[in-house]
Amino acid sequence: MAFDVFWASRIDVTLGGQPCPHPQPAAQALVLVLHAARSEGSPRAGQDVVHAWTDAPSEQQAAILALVDRLDAHVAWAAGTGDLEAFRGDSSYRLWAVASRGGGRLEEWRARVEAERSWRAKAMIALRAPLVNTDHLAMLLGHRPTRTEVLVEFVDRFRRGAVEMARRGKGRP
Secondary structure, three states, rough: OOOHHHHHOOEEEEEOOOOEEEEEEHHHHHHHHHHHHHHOHHHHHHHHHHHHHHHHHHHHHHHHHHHHHOOOOHHHHHHHHHHHHHHHOOOOOHHHHHHHOOHHHHHHHHHHHHOOOOOHHHHHHHOOOOOOHHHHHHHHHHOOOHHHHHHHHHHHHHHHHHHHHHHOOOHHH
């Protein structure tokens, strides 16, 4: 849905003599702030929020908020702008809290399940949790993973989960 909204309001800029479509400025600002929300306290992310939102003219802020409304991105927006606590009761609150403030993988997966609306979707997320994202693993390894590398990563997920649970039991992050 977001892509369709952004595409419908795209603008063209000429680069190298060719028209290049890209999101209009309010959409660019929204993407920048939502990316900052997932950047766990990065100083650069904070600067991006100031540039894209805090220092934006009121007309630009109004256009951004209209997109937030249209895309129903209120919780994500609040995570990016520092107002996440206003959405504590929302089903996606924990997911955005983990994304913006950090947390373990178990906490992230619990939050993903909680954010889903239907029991079927919750079950699908829970069933996918232990599976290895081979595209991501390929990016980390710098090559397509072998079956052995995928198996090692699969087993290691359970080890890391057990370590995370043990640390949590001892009161450590």
